Amino acid sequence: xxxxxxxxxxxxxxxxxxxxxxxxxxxxxxxxxxxxxxxxxxxxxxxxxxxxxxxxxxxxxxxxxxxxxxxxxxxxxxxxxxxxxxxxxxxxxxxxxxxxxxxxxxxxxxxxxxxxxxxxxxxxxxxxxxxxxxxxxxxxxxxxxxxxxxxxxxxxxxxxxxxxxxxxxxxxxxxxxxxxxxxxxxxxxxxxxxxxxxxxxxxxxxxxxxxxxxxxxxxxxxxxxxxxxxxxxxxxxxxxxxxxxxxxxxxxxxxxxxxxxxxxxxxxxxxxxxxxxxxxxxxxxxxxxxxxxxxxxxxxxxxxxxxxxxxxxxxxxxxxxxxxxxxxxxxxxxxxxxxxxxxxxxxxxxxxxxxxxxxxxxxxxxxxxxxxx
Amino acid sequence: xxxxxxxxxxxxxxxxxxxxxxxxxxxxxxxxxxxxxxxxxxxxxxxxxxxxxxxxxxxxxxxxxxxxxxxxxxxxxxxxxxxxxxxxxxxxxxxxxxxxxxxxxxxxxxxxxxxxxxxxxxxxxxxxxxxxxxxxxxxxxxxxxxxxxxxxxxxxxxxxxxxxxxxxxxxxxxxxxxxxxx
Numbered sequence: 001x002x003x004x005x006x007x008x009x010x011x012x013x014x015x016x017x018x019x020x021x022x023x024x025x026x027x028x029x030x031x032x033x034x035x036x037x038x039x040x041x042x043x044x045x046x047x048x049x050x051x052x053x054x055x056x057x058x059x060x061x062x063x064x065x066x067x068x069x070x071x072x073x074x075x076x077x078x079x080x081x082x083x084x085x086x087x088x089x090x091x092x093x094x095x096x097x098x099x100x101x102x103x104x105x106x107x108x109x110x111x112x113x114x115x116x117x118x119x120x121x122x123x124x125x126x127x128x129x130x131x132x133x134x135x136x137x138x139x140x141x142x143x144x145x146x147x148x149x150x151x152x153x154x155x156x157x158x159x160x161x162x163x164x165x166x167x168x169x170x171x172x173x174x175x176x177x178x179x180x181x182x183x184x185x186x187x188x189x190x191x192x193x194x195x196x197x198x199x200x201x202x203x204x205x206x207x208x209x210x211x212x213x214x215x216x217x218x219x220x221x222x223x224x225x226x227x228x229x230x231x232x233x234x235x236x237x238x239x240x241x242x243x244x245x246x247x248x249x250x251x252x253x254x255x256x257x258x259x260x261x262x263x264x265x266x267x268x269x270x271x272x273x274x275x276x277x278x279x280x281x282x283x284x285x286x287x288x289x290x291x292x293x294x295x296x297x298x299x300x301x302x303x304x305x306x307x308x309x310x311x312x313x314x315x316x317x318x319x320x321x322x323x324x325x326x327x328x329x330x331x332x333x334x335x336x337x338x339x340x341x342x343x344x345x346x347x348x349x350x351x352x353x354x355x356x357x358x359x360x361x362x363x364x365x366x367x368x369x370x371x372x373x
Numbered sequence: 374x375x376x377x378x379x380x381x382x383x384x385x386x387x388x389x390x391x392x393x394x395x396x397x398x399x400x401x402x403x404x405x406x407x408x409x410x411x412x413x414x415x416x417x418x419x420x421x422x423x424x425x426x427x428x429x430x431x432x433x434x435x436x437x438x439x440x441x442x443x444x445x446x447x448x449x450x451x452x453x454x455x456x457x458x459x460x461x462x463x464x465x466x467x468x469x470x471x472x473x474x475x476x477x478x479x480x481x482x483x484x485x486x487x488x489x490x491x492x493x494x495x496x497x498x499x500x501x502x503x504x505x506x507x508x509x510x511x512x513x514x515x516x517x518x519x520x521x522x523x524x525x526x527x528x529x530x531x532x533x534x535x536x537x538x539x540x541x542x543x544x545x546x547x548x549x550x551x552x553x554x555x
Contacts, residue, residue, distance in 0.1 A: 004539070004540055004543045007543045007546065007547075008539065008543070042550055042555040043546075045555055046546070046549065046550065046553070046555070047517065049497075049498045049553075050498070050513075050517035050518060051517075052435075052498070053498040053499065053502075053518065054517070054518040056431050056435075057518070059430075059431055059434060060427060060431065062394065062397070063401060063427045063430055063431075064427075066397070066398050066401040066402065067401070067405070067423060067427075069398070069402075070401070070402045070405065073402075090410050090413065090414075091410075091413055091414050
């Protein structure tokens, strides 16, 4: 704490009242005494503060004078009711203005919109009618289109619902094919009277109407008979149905109508049992398609060893053929009374030792495409 | 209102710098309604508006006395901005701030009192003197502001001599220093 004497000296120093001698002494003290220097600084700050305060106070009193002058000039007294109304106006005028303008805009826009909608309604109504007409037209044209498509479908199915291959087993006009190729023609099962036709696309263009005389669903075999009146007979067949079981690895071939032309494919007997080790079938490595159903499998001599029945969906080039042994069994099942002419199987082979193209040339006359209408 | 020549922004600034009472009077009257409107809209009375307006006016005045000070916007914007900040501070102090200030003018960001540390602020001195109480307040004001001599003060305050008055003055000065914290 400073003594009064020290404070007085600081004050006198700051006011410039020290004598030359005193000043020298004080300044020397000041340079040595940090505390004193600090104190001097504080006093300096205080005096400045006072100066500033004085100035501000003076300024403030001046501003107060201005204020009073202003209050006197404005005729309305600050505390009067009018003033508070004015204040209220001042305070809320923007809000009121905004509210009023929003209300105005809302009303006007509603009126305009309603008006506009009215005019629109008329336009809209005619537009709706037009749309309705267009819709009707579209409906009609869609129906037309539907009918056309249906008709086309029907036509398409007329052309060939399903197809397959069949082969001759008797010169009297008996043929063998898969039951599934012709099953839809079975009147007793389906109640439908589709017509069956067989066609040969080779050099001798033959087309015969046929009927199914026997079907075995389990073995998937059907026996067909040519019922056409202009059919005169095939003559002596150049091949037989092989009685012996084919050997594993024996070369075999088939002729079929997977398309509208005869197709030759060859392979080998790859297993003496068929699908799921079925002993009534062979497994043959012949690439087959849909139309291969019912096509005969020939051995190298040109004798039939089986009938293609199905193929393995999962593995390529694997087909299954029903053994001739099973065919004989089925033929035995056919009641002789149901046949006008007994089935006489061919007995001699004329193709053994003949080269394959020659064999095929002979054989293709006895292979037909089955068409179901 | 008598028709006066319309002053430019520069003329007003020059007027304040040169302590032109007439110009300051005009300026004062021009901007008060704006501040009154602002304070009224933001939960304040006219007296409060007057206080902050005058404080802002003094800040403007003091700043303009400083030759380094650059006024980068219109006087109106400056006053509005200072008032806005002062009023915000006031609302905070009274815990009345509702989280939103209704604004009517553009405003700039006012720096927090830069010279507070180096100088004693006007409000600070006033507050300290109020705390100090009588007779210290009168003695110090008489001496430092009215610039009365110690003899005059002794006579005015009824001290037997100037030395007694001086002793009292030093006591008061010490207390003031403590209050201000220097």
